[in-house]
Amino acid sequence: MYDAIIIGAGMSGLAAGIRLAHYERKVCILERHTTIGGLNSFYRLNGRNYDVGLHAVTNFTPKGAKRGPLARLLRQLRFSWDDLALKPQLGSRVDFLRERLDFSNDFELLRSEVARAFPDSVDGFDRLVAAVPDYDDIAPETADASAREFVAAHIADPLLVEMIFCPLMYYGSAREGDMDLAQFFIMFRSIFCEGFARPAAGIRPILKLLVRRFKELGGELKLRAGVRRIVHDSGKAIGVELDDGTQLECRHVLSSAGYVETMKLCDRTDSATRDEAGRLAFVETMSVLDRPPRELGCDRTIVFFNTEDQFTWERPADFVDLRSGVICVPGNFDFPADAESDLVRVTALADFDRWRALAEPDYRAAKQTWFDKLAEVAVRFVPDFRKHVVDTDMFTPTTVVRYTGHENGAIYGAPKKRYDGGTFLSNLFLCGTDQGYVGVIGSLVSGIAMANRHVLQAAPV
Ligand SMILES: Cc1cc2nc3c(=O)[nH]c(=O)nc-3n(C[C@H](O)[C@H](O)[C@H](O)COP(=O)(O)OP(=O)(O)OC[C@H]3O[C@@H](n4cnc5c(N)ncnc54)[C@H](O)[C@@H]3O)c2cc1C
Incomplete structure (x- = not known):
């Protein structure tokens, strides 16, 4: 027993x-x-x-920090900070073509970017930041309240609102269209206030x-x-x-x-x-390059992109929603070359049902088609790496179901x-x-x- x-x-x-x-x-x-x-x-x-x-691992806090989920889980599991060998990001970006915001593990960068790009909204942004509670103070009743209503109450500029939601939803919202307010608080802290890191290996x-x-x-x-x-x-x-x-x-x-x-x-x-069951699934492409992407000018750690002013977070009406996505360069952390230093990953929303319905040869052909389409969108946001690709791989929502059993391949x-x-x-x-x-x-x-x-x-x- x-x-x-x-x-x-x-x-x-x-x-x-x-x-x-x-x-x-x-x-x-x-x-x-x-x-x-x-x-x-x-x-x-x-x-x-x-x-x-x-x-990336979110919630990055430097060695010696006593507060925050990372410090707490190290204590609870009795690991030392060095055990995880985490190295901080070089710097990330939210890019909506019409405007972009750089951010890093230093919150001041994001604030200065908001002040530069949205000077009329920076006071509202400051008020929003002040209203985000500490992890321990998140009230249970905010669990399924609307994060969109909360953000709209502080920030009038719709473009800035969408740019704030894009990374937070991509890295943690199982809800379509909106986000649970409690989850918004957690993701805002873990991504914008704390930040990204990656274990060296x-x-x-x-x-x-x-x-x-x-x-x-x-x-x-x-x-x-x-x-x-x-x-x-x-x-x-x-x-x-x-x-x-x-x-x-x-x-x-x-x-x-x-x-x-x-x-x-x-x-x-x-x-x-x-x-x-959740409905939000993803495809992810992996492109192995013949050199570190940074040598081609792909110098951001993560780029959250959107081709329109409005950010749409819902199950797509096609195999892949090409309007938005995430470009991750796993080599762009503060460490010497590792196993994934020559890799570019591109992630986007996908429809599980369409992928599931394909028989094997059609599935393989669809993967190639959508791989190429996604790369074509990605190079609007990072230097064109396509001539340097020497190997590729791709997963779809059906891969997630096969290996984890999650309904609809819904990662969140x-x-x-x-x-x-x-x-x-x-x-x-x-x-x-x-x-x-x-x-x-x-x-x-x-x-x-x-x-x-x-x-x-x-x-x-
Ligand atoms: C492509 C992708 C990119 C991601 N990127 C990041 C990132 O950069 N940073 C980040 O922090 N998070 C990221 N995540 C999310 C993160 O990986 C998950 O949120 C986290 O790993 C979930 O852990 P879990 O223990 O809740 O569930 P899972 O990892 O899903 O574990 C559940 C386990 O249960 C097993 N299982 C299910 N049913 C049974 C059964 N009947 N019997 C026995 N075993 C069973 C499954 O095989 C699985 O191993 C990403 C996820 C994916 C898929």
């Missing part, structure tokens, strides 16, 4: 596992895939290593660190161990059944599979539950978050994306919080 079974060896599952194992709970992490990491994993192709999802060392710590503390990790059913009785989970029929018993279940996905494991497959999961992690079973809780915190740091924080609250501080079951 396990004290806790955790479904999924992504960031949130691993963090939850470490917390529980640290307090000597008998804990097992079950992962369907052959490797760890979930949405933030890694793979090898044509002789080189790629990170699956990592553009990509996500691999961080994942290995998490697994090593979990196992040293006595935790069990089973790969190729998909959960096909959560067994429950009288309102309580009593165990899980694996894809191969093995049954495991436990006192608590923490699931990082997602809300709808977890309900399906409990045989709750009614349409109301299915309708809660269901729009309705369950901040308390609760479900209809008294000892089954969500952690990770659908509990409410997204991204590398957000998922780690979520795993820690849910393990603390629902297992370590729970009354004996």
Whole structure:
């Protein structure tokens, strides 16, 4: 009998596992895939290593900082700042063709850019910044309030409003059209006030660190161990059944599979539950160049682009929405050349249903078509790198479904978050994306919080 079974060896599952194992709970992490990491994993192709999802780690605070999610999660997982080997970004940009705003890990740069480009709105921007609460002071009732209404109450210039939302939605909004106000506060702090960094050798060392710590503390990790059913009785989970029929018993279940996905494991497959699935999916192209992109003048770390004044954040009406996207140059952090120094990544919104409907040859052809179209848009915002491409790869929403099981390939999961992690079973809780915190740091924080609250501080079951 396990004290806790955790479904999924992504960031949130691993963090939850470490917390529980640290307090000597008998804990097992079950992962369907052959490797760890979930949405933030890694793979090898044509002789080189790629990170699956990592553009940047948000919430960067320098060594010695005592406040903020990064410092807190290091304390909770008992890692040192140096363990993550994070290096800060060189500098990023929001570019809407008509106007651009540079920003970095020094908030003053963004403020001075707003003052330059939108002098009539800088007072409103200052008032907005002053109104963004600290993480611990975010009121629960702001959970699903409208961030657009909040921002519009401070800033009159519609272009500046859209330029603020573009990076925040791209890096963390599961809701179409608008953003939960609480999530807006979190993303505003984590991206604009704190900033971006990247581990010098990509996500691999961080994942290995998490697994090593979990196992040293006595935790069990089973790969190729998909959960096909959560067994429950009288309102309580009593165990899980694996894809191969093995049954495991436990006192608590923490699931990082997602809300709808977890309900399906409990045989709750009614349409109301299915309708809660997220709809926002992405394609991402990877172009390996014959030289560091910086040598071609691609000197920004991340460029959030939009070809119109209005920024549209919804499931696109075509395979890919070419109006907006994110260009990431993983070599543009403050470190010497690493494995991804010659890479340019371009990400854009995509429609899962269209990609899913394609048979194999058409799927491959569509990938090539949309790869080229996306590169054509991207080079309106960064120097043209296309002549220097020596290798490529691309993922679509169907890739995300295949490797993580997330409904619709929705990276930020269901729009309705369950901040308390609760479900209809008294000892089954969500952690990770659908509990409410997204991204590398957000998922780690979520795993820690849910393990603390629902297992370590729970009354004996
Ligand atoms: C392309 C891309 C780019 C990204 N870029 C960034 C970035 O630059 N910075 C950033 O901070 N974040 C980024 N993210 C987001 C970040 O990766 C995720 O928010 C975070 O990793 C989610 O972690 P999680 O633990 O909540 O879920 P997941 O990583 O989805 O983990 C869930 C795990 O559960 C497993 N699972 C599901 N069902 C079962 C089952 N029935 N049985 C057993 N196992 C199961 C899955 O295989 C998966 O491993 C990106 C994501 C993607 C896809």
